[in-house]
Amino acid sequence: MASVLTVHVLTGGSGRTCQQVLRAALAQFPEAHTEVVLRPCVDSARAAELEAAEAANAHAVVCHSLVEPEVRERFVREAELRGVRYVDVLGPTLSALEDALGVPPLGKPGLSYQLHREQFDRMDAVDFTLAHDDGLCAHELDHADIVLVGVSRVSKSVTCFYLAYHGIRAANVPLHPQIELPGELLRVAPAKVVGLTLNPHRLRLLREMRLGTLKSDASNYIEELAIHGELVYAERLMRERGWRCIDVSYQAVEEVAMELLRGLSRA
Numbered sequence: 001m002a003s004v005l006t007v008h009v010l011t012g013g014s015g016r017t018c019q020q021v022l023r024a025a026l027a028q029f030p031e032a033h034t035e036v037v038l039r040p041c042v043d044s045a046r047a048a049e050l051e052a053a054e055a056a057n058a059h060a061v062v063c064h065s066l067v068e069p070e071v072r073e074r075f076v077r078e079a080e081l082r083g084v085r086y087v088d089v090l091g092p093t094l095s096a097l098e099d100a101l102g103v104p105p106l107g108k109p110g111l112s113y114q115l116h117r118e119q120f121d122r123m124d125a126v127d128f129t130l131a132h133d134d135g136l137c138a139h140e141l142d143h144a145d146i147v148l149v150g151v152s153r154v155s156k157s158v159t160c161f162y163l164a165y166h167g168i169r170a171a172n173v174p175l176h177p178q179i180e181l182p183g184e185l186l187r188v189a190p191a192k193v194v195g196l197t198l199n200p201h202r203l204r205l206l207r208e209m210r211l212g213t214l215k216s217d218a219s220n221y222i223e224e225l226a227i228h229g230e231l232v233y234a235e236r237l238m239r240e241r242g243w244r245c246i247d248v249s250y251q252a253v254e255e256v257a258m259e260l261l262r263g264l265s266r267a
Helices: 016-026 045-058 069-082 091-101 111-115 117-131 138-143 156-165 183-187 200-214 224-241 253-266
Strands: 005-010 034-039 061-064 086-088 146-150 170-174 193-197 244-247
Touching (some): 061 069, 146 224, 193 224, 224 244
Parallel strands (some): 005 034, 193 244
């Protein structure tokens, strides 16, 4: 079995910059086995010293984006004393810019995130929504800003991705009488859960189109009585749990998403 290389990511902020550079570098080593350990908010010389010691004990390579001079210098000193291999991701660029501009860098962590917060939030939300589509990773539902529920083909996924584009961490969970609900969903605060529903005729049309693209046979999926039963079950569950319900029968996804965004802004 190939050995696993441990890489510690040290940063005074969230670590996004360092992680992106590391991912780009690791892509050049597709066969490598690595374990990446994020160590954010290293904001004191003492913390930097402890991180160097921990990296030495773990035989880890360190990628750091430490910008506070005292913190960076303490880490470099301790890392070299302990024989830790490290890469200063921002250091050479900061030095070159300082020489060219004639002014020192601010040396404050987290400024990149503050400048590009909206973009980073959107990227994080899209990643979260991808990982929590259609009931996936239910154990993390409490980390969502909003959880959409409903029967199949009520536009849960597409609405979630529209919300994610606006920086909202959205998850969705399908409802069906024969599928047991994840316990984590029932523990999410009711105000964060919103149900989507359609009228039976509209839902049947959407399901028929879906089956046409899949070229599969699932007559129960489009049978009127079955559809009615699913909707009755879902809407009763929403009432019992105190989940808000939106009828999306004749609303565009954008309209539904904007209504949800307005609700979140009032929360």
